[in-house]
Amino acid sequence: MKISKILTSIKSSARTELKLFNKQRNTQDELTACKIVGKPAWTPRNYESLAYFGYTQNVIVFRCVNLISKSLSNVHWLLYERKTDDEYELEEHQLLSLLKSPNANQSSSSFIENVFSQILLSGNVYIRLSVNLKNLHILRSDRVNILVNAEGEQSGFEYKTGSQRHTYSFDPATGMSPILHIKTFHPLNDWYGMSPIEAAARAIDQHNAVGEHNLSILQNGGRPSGALLVKPTASGQTLSATQRDTLRQDLKALYEGAENAGRIMVLEGNCEWKEMGLSPKDLDFTAGKNISAREISQAFGVPPILVGITEDATFSNYKEARLNFWEDTLIPMLDHFVSELNRWLVPYFSTNLRIGYDKDAIPAIAAKRDYIWSMIQSASFLTINEKREALGYGPLQDCDSI
Numbered sequence: 032m033k034i035s036k037i038l039t040s041i042k043s044s045a046r047t048e049l050k051l052f053n054k055q056r057n058t059q060d061e062l063t064a065c066k067i068v069g070k071p072a073w074t075p076r077n078y079e080s081l082a083y084f085g086y087t088q089n090v091i092v093f094r095c096v097n098l099i100s101k102s103l104s105n106v107h108w109l110l111y112e113r114k115t116d117d118e119y120e121l122e123e124h125q126l127l128s129l130l131k132s133p134n135a136n137q138s139s140s141s142f143i144e145n146v147f148s149q150i151l152l153s154g155n156v157y158i159r160l161s162v163n164l165k166n167l168h169i170l171r172s173d174r175v176n177i178l179v180n181a182e183g184e185q186s187g188f189e190y191k192t193g194s195q196r197h198t199y200s201f202d203p204a205t206g207m208s209p210i211l212h213i214k215t216f217h218p219l220n221d222w223y224g225m226s227p228i229e230a231a232a233r234a235i236d237q238h239n240a241v242g243e244h245n246l247s248i249l250q251n252g253g254r255p256s257g258a259l260l261v262k263p264t265a266s267g268q269t270l271s272a273t274q275r276d277t278l279r280q281d282l283k284a285l286y287e288g289a290e291n292a293g294r295i296m297v298l299e300g301n302c303e304w305k306e307m308g309l310s311p312k313d314l315d316f317t318a319g320k321n322i323s324a325r326e327i328s329q330a331f332g333v334p335p336i337l338v339g340i341t342e343d344a345t346f347s348n349y350k351e352a353r354l355n356f357w358e359d360t361l362i363p364m365l366d367h368f369v370s371e372l373n374r375w376l377v378p379y380f381s382t383n384l385r386i387g388y389d390k391d392a393i394p395a396i397a398a399k400r401d402y403i404w405s406m407i408q409s410a411s412f413l414t415i416n417e418k419r420e421a422l423g424y425g426p427l428q429d430c431d432s433i
Contacts, residue, residue, distance in 0.1 A: 078152070078153050078226075084236070089327070096331070098337060100147040103365055106388045107389040107392045109387040147368075150213065151227060155213070157210055176189045185203060227332075230330045321342070413433070416431050
């Protein structure tokens with residue numbers, strides 16, 4: 032087969048895969064998975080079900096998403112202009128004003144919080160730049176589809192709001208578009224990112240199931256389910272269907288619910304209560320719930336101590352956890368976001384600009400920064416300019432000797 036035919040076949044397969052994936056994303060799946068006998072019912076892998084069962088119904092996911100997004104929302108933006116071989120910080124610029132006030136309905140803090148919340152919930156975020164370069168808006172991830180041309184390359188974005196459809200261009204050669212698409216890595220898809228909720232979906236289902244089970248036990252008076260055994264009489268007569276229904280309703284009215292907990296059950300005739308199922312101690316629900324919570328927090332890169340799992344927790348552990356949280360999770364996410372802004376947004380204003388942020392304003396890493404500064408300050412084998420360079424500052428005159 033000729034090379035051109037092979038390439039055509041590959042591009043056709045890519046377009047078909049994208050259409051199927053878009054169709055799957057836009058299909059309103061049932062929020063509750065079908066229960067198959069002998070098999071667990073996992074949450075469907077689509078945006079609405081993951082956001083509903085994960086974010087709105089699970090306190091650990093809610094805490095992780097809000098902790099990350101709110102921690103990053105207070106970033107202090109900086110803007111630098113490159114002249115010859117040096118960079119100078121700008122106090123005022125149209126781009127800096129845009130970052131500090133993205134649109135009329137959102138502050139910079141609210142905007143950044145929504146950006147990272149979208150990334151954590153769907154693995155994607157879409158930011159639209161207005162034609163006059165004065166506003167930035169976030170599009171809801173599940174309403175955006177990526178368009179592909181006949182060559183199998185991305186050609187644009189489609190945004191659907193109700194019956195309205197809005198199309199935005201995308202230049203495959205330069206990557207320029209009024210839409211910035213930031214996504215996480217997805218091993219099975221070339222176009223869309225993968226949410227941490229999807230990786231933690233089974234742990235989330237287990238955590239939710241334990242909570243529902245404990246609530247069910249509480250509503251049933253703190254007792255596991257059981258069966259009332261009514262033995263047949265000597266003549267072999269058993270309860271009729273009407274008698275069984277009446278007995279079931281009487282038991283439910285008298286003994287079910289937290290308000291009826293502790294009531295003494297009085298059984299008439301040849302009756303016996305048979306407890307069914309394991310006790311909460313046997314099932315060890317508390318330990319299982321903590322294990323699921325740890326797995327969820329690991330998927331988000333959040334130390335378990337920060338989401339309320341306080342086993343062996345001390346003040347020192349909490350302090351170290353906050354530092355590791357910033358260094359291992361938050362700063363890499365923020366650096367990725369800033370690099371995407373420099374690639375997409377800066378060329379609309381000037382090629383000599385660079386967006387940055389003030390790391391020194393982050394309280395969690397202040398102690399480590401102070402330690403590094405004191406070590407550099409006490410280094411007698413370095414010149415003043417070498418010390419300044421190590422801390423990210425420019426050189427001074429007559430400071431190149433010890």
